Every structure is written in structure tokens, then in C-alpha cells.
């Protein structure tokens with residue numbers, strides 16, 4: 001039995017329709033796919049993003065007033081999305097397991113991620129959240145919301161960005177370890193975990209959204225996972241992505257891909273954090289990490305799809 005941390009990207013939860021019903025439907029589809037790991041005898045630990053959802057929830061806060069119904073801050077919005085998505089996944093996984101004759105418990109953990117209040121990321125927002133905007137909408141958005149920072153997101157449109165400090169530790173990891181040891185499937189660190197700083201005995205929320213790939217890597221290291229699998233909407237990692245000479249990687253060793261990371265060859269806010277998170281996991285544990293498509297899970301389990309990053313030198 002391998003302990004596998006699976007990090008789920010936006011396509012696992014949200015397509016175009018951001019209604020709760022549509023997201024529940026997408027999550028049910030994802031759960032059906034994830035059951036393949038359990039059927040294969042693996043212990044799953046699930047984590048997921050929340051970029052679109054937390055951005056949408058922040059937009060909904062604009063309807064709040066300052067008195068009776070005040071807007072919620074970003075850390076609380078993060079917690080709300082973690083709860084909602086965890087609730088959807090918990091039920092979807094349970095249903096998919098039962099449909100396959102497997103009676104296993106699934107539990108979501110409200111997870112807090114410790115960050116450094118002096119992390120330079122607080123001065124340099126980089127995490128895209130919420131909907132995509134067209135280039136022509138940006139000037140008006142900036143006029144309406146002078147405190148927003150908006151950037152182009154990997155050729156897909158424009159999005160608001162917020163600070164994204166690096167995870168230092170996962171506050172609930174001891175409890176998560178025990179859940180895993182009991183054979184229960186936990187859903188943890190949703191949306192990268194709620195970003196908190198420690199002051200004495202207090203954990204204080206900060207206005208940020210942590211990258212779920214980095215916290216997935218952190219939790220995978222802390223619970224001694226055998227593998228980290230980052231599932232997204234693309235079949236693997238490409239060199240020269242989107243160019244005529246693009247090359248998909250099947251297996252690559254950590255030192256080789258590090259050179260490309262150092263040369264800033266991967267898109268910020270999309271593929272770069274996935275590769276960095278995978279590299280960190282491989283370096284810290286010696287175990288492999290895979291980046292691949294959600295739809296290819298069965299092939300990833302068989303080792304025929306996705307990009308595998310390994311410690312030892314292998315064929316690129």
C-alpha cells in the first residue's frame with residue numbers, strides 16, 4: 001500500500017458554471033476517478049485548490065455593508081471555501097467508494113498553514129484568484145477597485161492577484177497523520193490551507209491565498225507520503241510549452257528539471273509552482289512526484305502517462 005497525496009487543480013472542481021450544483025457534479029466526476037487509487041490498494045490523501053472559488057467569494061463580499069452584514073476577510077473566505085469544497089468532496093468520495101463496494105470513511109480537516117508574516121510575498125501579490133477578465137475590462141476594474149492588482153494569467157486572460165506566502169508548516173499535521181494511519185481518507189489543506197501566523201499561543205489569519213501545490217508538497221513530506229501526484233488539465237510538463245518545439249517530459253530527474261526552473265522557463269502561477277512543489281518533495285523524501293492530467297489517472301497509476309520527477313538520473 002502506497003501513501004499518495006493527490007493535489008487537485010481547478011478542472012477537478014470548476015468548469016464554466018460556478019454554481020454549487022455544477023461544482024458538485026464536477027467533484028462527483030473527480031471522485032469517480034480518484035476511487036481508482038483506492039481500488040489499487042493505495043491510501044489516498046486529497047488536497048485541492050480554491051483560486052476560482054475564493055476569488056468569487058471575495059466578489060460576493062462586495063455586496064456586504066459595514067454594519068449588519070460586514071464583508072469577511074480573505075483568510076475567512078479561504079476557510080469558507082475549504083469547508084464548502086471539503087463538504088462536496090467528502091460526500092462525493094463516500095458515494096463513489098460505496099458505488100464500488102468500498103466502505104471507507106472520508107473526512108475533511110479544516111487545515112491551517114503557518115506562514116511568515118515577513119514573507120516578501122505579502123509585498124508582491126502573485127496568486128491569481130477568481131474569474132478571468134478580458135484585457136479591455138482591466139482599466140475599469142482598476143478604477144473601481146484601486147487596491148486590486150491584476151495580471152495576465154499564463155495567456156488565459158487577466159485575473160486579480162493576492163499575496164501567496166510559502167507554507168512553513170501545516171498546523172494539523174499530527175492529527176492528519178493519525179487519520180491516515182487509521183486508513184481514513186482525509187481531505188486536507190484545501191486552497192493551500194488557511195494562512196496563519198503564530199503569535200504566542202494564538203494563530204492569526206492573514207490576507208493571502210497559499211498555493212495548494214506548495215502545501216500539498218509540504219503535507220506529503222510531513223506525513224511521509226510515498227508519492228505526490230499533482231493532477232491538472234494538461235497531460236504533463238512540457239519544455240517550450242505552446243511553442244512549435246514543445247517537448248513533453250515522461251521521466252526527468254530532479255537536477256535536470258531544476259535547471260529549467262532556475263532559468264525561469266515555466267509559467268508563473270501555473271506550471272512553475274507545480275514543478276517547484278514536485279522538486280521539493282523529491283529532494284526532501286527521495287520519492288517520486290508525478291504531474292499529469294486528472295483524466296489520465298488510470299494510466300498514471302500504471303505509470304504510462306504524466307511526467308514523473310525522480311531523484312536518480314533517468315531518461316528525459
Ligand SMILES: Nc1ncnc2c1ncn2[C@@H]1O[C@H](COP(=O)(O)OP(=O)(O)O)[C@@H](O)[C@H]1O
Pocket residue numbers: 008009010011049154231232233234236237238239240241265266267269270271
Ligand atoms: N511548461 C508547461 N507545461 C505544461 N503546462 C503548462 C506549462 N506552462 C503553462 N502550462 C499551463 O498550466 C496549466 C496548469 O496550471 P493551472 O491551470 O494553474 O493548474 P491547476 O490545475 O492547479 O488549476 C496547464 O493547463 C497549461 O495550460
Ligand SMILES: NC(=O)OP(=O)(O)O
Pocket residue numbers: 008009010048049050051052128190191192209210211212213
Ligand atoms: N489555492 C490554490 O492554489 O488554488 P488553485 O489551485 O485553484 O489556484
